[in-house]
Amino acid sequence: MTDEKKVLIEVENLMKYFPIMRGVIRRKVGDVKAVDGVSFKIYKGETLGLVGESGSGKTTTGHAILQLYPVTAGRILLEGKDLAKLNGEELRKIRPRMQMIFQDPQACLNPRMTVGSIISEPLVEHNIGRGKERQERVDELLELVGLDPTHASRYPHEFSGGQRQRIGIARALALNPEFIVCDEPIAALDVSIQAQVVNLLEDLQAELGLTYLFISHDLSMIRHISQRVAVMYLGHIVELAGRKEIYENPLHPYTQALLSAVPTPNPVLEEQRERVILTGDVPSPADPPPGCTFHTRCPIAVDRCHQEVPEWLELRPEHWVTCHLAEG
Amino acid sequence: MATPTLKVKRNILEVSSLKTRFHTQDGTIHAVNGVSFNLKEGELLGIVGESGCGKSVTVMSLLKLIPMPPGEIAEGEALFAGRDLITMETDEIRDIRGHQIGFIFQDPMTSLNPVLTVGHQIAEPLRTHLGLSREEAEERAAQLLDNIGIPKAASRLDDYPHQFSGGMRQRVMIAIALACVPQILIADEPTTALDVTIQAQIIDLVKKLRQELGMSIIWITHDLGIIAGIADRVMVMYGGYLVERAPVKDLYATPKHPYTQGLLNSLPRLEEHRVERLTNIKGQPPNLLREPTSCPFSPRCPYVFERCVEENPTLLPISNTHEVACWWDVERGGARND
Numbered sequence: 001m002t003d004e005k006k007v008l009i010e011v012e013n014l015m016k017y018f019p020i021m022r023g024v025i026r027r028k029v030g031d032v033k034a035v036d037g038v039s040f041k042i043y044k045g046e047t048l049g050l051v052g053e054s055g056s057g058k059t060t061t062g063h064a065i066l067q068l069y070p071v072t073a074g075r076i077l078l079e080g081k082d083l084a085k086l087n088g089e090e091l092r093k094i095r096p097r098m099q100m101i102f103q104d105p106q107a108c109l110n111p112r113m114t115v116g117s118i119i120s121e122p123l124v125e126h127n128i129g130r131g132k133e134r135q136e137r138v139d140e141l142l143e144l145v146g147l148d149p150t151h152a153s154r155y156p157h158e159f160s161g162g163q164r165q166r167i168g169i170a171r172a173l174a175l176n177p178e179f180i181v182c183d184e185p186i187a188a189l190d191v192s193i194q195a196q197v198v199n200l201l202e203d204l205q206a207e208l209g210l211t212y213l214f215i216s217h218d219l220s221m222i223r224h225i226s227q228r229v230a231v232m233y234l235g236h237i238v239e240l241a242g243r244k245e246i247y248e249n250p251l252h253p254y255t256q257a258l259l260s261a262v263p264t265p266n267p268v269l270e271e272q273r274e275r276v277i278l279t280g281d282v283p284s285p286a287d288p289p290p291g292c293t294f295h296t297r298c299p300i301a302v303d304r305c306h307q308e309v310p311e312w313l314e315l316r317p318e319h320w321v322t323c324h325l326a327e328g
Numbered sequence: 329m330a331t332p333t334l335k336v337k338r339n340i341l342e343v344s345s346l347k348t349r350f351h352t353q354d355g356t357i358h359a360v361n362g363v364s365f366n367l368k369e370g371e372l373l374g375i376v377g378e379s380g381c382g383k384s385v386t387v388m389s390l391l392k393l394i395p396m397p398p399g400e401i402a403e404g405e406a407l408f409a410g411r412d413l414i415t416m417e418t419d420e421i422r423d424i425r426g427h428q429i430g431f432i433f434q435d436p437m438t439s440l441n442p443v444l445t446v447g448h449q450i451a452e453p454l455r456t457h458l459g460l461s462r463e464e465a466e467e468r469a470a471q472l473l474d475n476i477g478i479p480k481a482a483s484r485l486d487d488y489p490h491q492f493s494g495g496m497r498q499r500v501m502i503a504i505a506l507a508c509v510p511q512i513l514i515a516d517e518p519t520t521a522l523d524v525t526i527q528a529q530i531i532d533l534v535k536k537l538r539q540e541l542g543m544s545i546i547w548i549t550h551d552l553g554i555i556a557g558i559a560d561r562v563m564v565m566y567g568g569y570l571v572e573r574a575p576v577k578d579l580y581a582t583p584k585h586p587y588t589q590g591l592l593n594s595l596p597r598l599e600e601h602r603v604e605r606l607t608n609i610k611g612q613p614p615n616l617l618r619e620p621t622s623c624p625f626s627p628r629c630p631y632v633f634e635r636c637v638e639e640n641p642t643l644l645p646i647s648n649t650h651e652v653a654c655w656w657d658v659e660r661g662g663a664r665n666d
Contacts, residue, residue: 053523053524053525053526054523160612160613162612163612190378190379190550190613191378191550191552191591191594191595192378192590192591192594192608192609192613193608193612193613194594195594195595195606195607195608195609196608196609196610198606199605199606199608202605217523217524219524219598220595220596220597220598221596223596223598223602224596224602224603224606243602247598257525258524258525259598260528261524261525261527261528262524262553262598263527263531263551263553263554263556263557264553264556264557264597264598264599265552265553265555265556265580265592265595265597266556266580266597266599267556267557267559267576267577267580268577268580268581269599270556270557271557273557275528275532277525277528277529277532278525278528278529279529281493281494281495281496281526282523297525
């Protein structure tokens, strides 16, 4: 089915290491392996959910795709063109096609700029339109995200959290992007507002044909919004499959534990539930365990997992997993 | 399973018409507007609501943990062991905090002192409240750390908070809160800053400790999923008011307040079929600078009618155990005639 779909973004063996500097002369003493070899494709028009706990490397992956910093290794192809090889000017030209929505709408909007100037800034930066034209585009964008165009002269502090996230979305849409990285866009919002923003993102996707990489730690929301889901743990993608497949038939023990740890708003089910409770904490990405990185917390790990790095295998159709013990 | 036997239990804490205000430059914030509730012996009472609904301020007011000024407890009474916490002198309430009533907060990093060892911080309440000697307190601290599942507990007493991970720090907070075996434990969003797998560990730990120690717990959260799994009774707050209160199963099976219904409907659920579109609650949370004369939820309510705008409903029983503050009768589809 997915063969007919067009690949928009292809990530091949992406690595991003952050150096650890120590001492007076700032000598490099090691690396934080934030992303340690991930590969996946994002098809045009789909939402790929990227889920994982804090420190799993999901945000770094999103930032690396947008070339917000140079990658350590690997290729990021946008319709076949390798973004990592582009120089500054070439990259600048391609940037309007890829945008980002941030987690904290409070922090990503300049408090001293009016909403109108925040949203038109990308237009100014890329030299699109003039005075009145820009003004019209801002009005149009505000309307698109469900805000009142007359509010363009107001400042971010005059808006609530959910409205500020809408402003962030309007800014991301200003240059008509094809691809948007949504980095925990609802994590800072109240429950009743989360649904509003998610519905807005879905409407915009349908209307404008957008492609999303939706980064979140909320497994219920990921299931709602994504067509395919990738689960990250300690810099690796451990499992990748279609939404229905991964939630009904998780193969990796980490995915199984994650799903079992999500509390359900249903007291009767909660009472009967048997939880897989993982012991311990996520190891440091500066010193990841050898073999399968999950073996230190895995409830079913055997000797082999301590030494051998498991392969990335398609155990069921379109269902990829990296685990020695998983069976399709 | 614990719910049916609760009726015979006595109240350990009785709060009536608590009102808390904050006097700020922009005006008076009506944070808590007349909240009354009882906490029964051994029960876990959940308080749910979104940011700014007054859930934290309610319990903070009880122990005078709000900054005064700008905060002010305008009205109310909170009886604990026959004494009113609200009118109590600071010295007296200090003796109760961390002794009979323990606290766990959302962010363990900001609630632990970064320059004191973990051992020192656990021993502190033991020495001040129970008068243990340094050696006794340290020994007890090691036991406590061991109880809450910190490996090699004795050797970690001399470590500082930054040497612990987020989940471990929250365990340390729990050890401090439980050091003096409190009668009441107040947990204010204790797992919000943690990852789901670590959250599951902490909830499991609290459930276990609750069985062992039999204390009463007030658990504050915005997460309806967590509450479903641990609470006996639940109170839902909105705009500084209690809008619904019921035993946990009643609340989730038959939510009566349109706000509670809206919240439950807006959640995507793993255990059910995926819905094509989430039902959202329209509009924005209330502005607390105005004390409402109408129902605080009326601007966002799908069932709003004249009376909702004219009069603020009070929390009234609709069955023996279920109370709701709403003029609309959800079952019969008409206005409530009380």
